[in-house]
Structure formats: structure tokens, C-alpha cells
Amino acid sequence: MNNMKSNLSYKKTKVLDHDNTEYFLYHMPLMSCIQNILEISDISQTFVLEYEELYKITKNGKENIYKEQNNRKWWKTTQSALPTGAKILSIILYSDATNCDLLSKSQLHPIYLSLGNIPTWRRNRQDAKQLGW
Incomplete structure (x- = not known):
């Protein structure tokens, strides 16, 4: 995650009230994620339309x-x-569970974004992904 470009403009949106508890979604706007990926200098060399x-x-x-x-x-x-x-702009969203404690009892499920217009070999590099949600 340290290699991902991010302007840290995350937003906090309340999604649910349940049993006197508020639940929030922390997310980056979709267009910001796409823009961050497209600003990588060598992405445009292999980007297909x-x-x-x-x-x-x-x-x-x-x-x-x-x-x-x-x-x-x-x-x-x-x-x-x-x-x-x-x-076509092919948007790929995927999730990968992340353990938050040593006993694996607490997990987060961040959602990452990448673009299908980028060849697989390039898309698999860390900087071609964005942590969106």
C-alpha cells in the first residue's frame, strides 16, 4: 500500500444505524482513483482503448x-x-481480506480499483492499483 499513489482525500459516509451504533464507509471518490492511476507516466504507453x-x-x-x-x-x-x-474504460474492483490483529480475529475488507485497459503484467504492479474503499 505504501507504493500506491494517493492524495488521501478519503470521504466518510454514514451507511447504517444498527443497535445504537453508526457504521461508516471510508472511501475515495471513483474519479480520483482513476485519475491517480492515469497519472502514472508509463501507464499511457500500454493503455488500450x-x-x-x-x-x-x-x-x-x-x-x-x-x-x-x-x-x-x-x-x-x-x-x-x-x-x-x-x-471503453474497464474498471476492476476487488477485495482482499486484511488481518488487523495477530490472532486473525479482526479483519478489514478493503476494496481496490484497477483498470482493465492496462495489460495484466502492468496492472499487477502495486502502483497500478488504488485503495478505494
């Missing part, structure tokens, strides 16, 4: 290769349904 069809030649002819999100059929279908000039 277009569908790319990949094939390999086999004995039976051509076979599709599904290497990245922009090689998938859903990207092609979605892109063809968009208005002219519009592009």
Missing part, C-alpha cells in the same frame, strides 16, 4: 487468443454498440 483480435495458426486453421480484456468477445460487442468516438 480498442478491440484487438489475436489469432494463432494451428493445424485446424485459426484459433482466437484471449490474452487481455480487449481481446475478448464482450469488448468487441460492447465497442460496436457504443456511439462513434466513445471508448
